[in-house]
Amino acid sequence: LTRFxxxxxxxxxxxxxxxLNRSVAVAMLTIDRAQVPDLPDRIIGATARRYGVPLLSRDARIRLAGLTIIW
Structure with a gap:
């Protein structure tokens, strides 16, 4: 963590x-809680969606959110 x-x-x-601001919170509304039940995962996914960047993840549930995933 120190190096990061x-x-x-x-x-x-x-x-x-x-x-983590209002625009990310609004983007969270586009990620189905049933598909991505963990709040931290929805925040990460919404942040990626809001800023238009791909997400680096192997989480199968996050893939269901329709985000651009690398890996």
């Missing part, structure tokens, strides 16, 4: 912190 946090602080880092 340090990587966020590097100049030109490819990692980016994204806020």
């Amino acid at each position: 946090v340090a990587a966020l602080d590097l100049p030109g880092a490819v990692l980016l912190e994204l806020p």
Whole structure:
């Protein structure tokens, strides 16, 4: 975790912190709770949807949400 946090602080880092805000909460409404029952997974999926980025996941339930998945 320490290395991850340090990587966020590097100049030109490819990692980016994204806020959990109203627009992500609205995107959560598009992810079916029955398909993705875990709240943290819905937040992650909604964040990916809101910012239009693919999600890196092997979670079969998240795949049901219709998100662009890598892996």
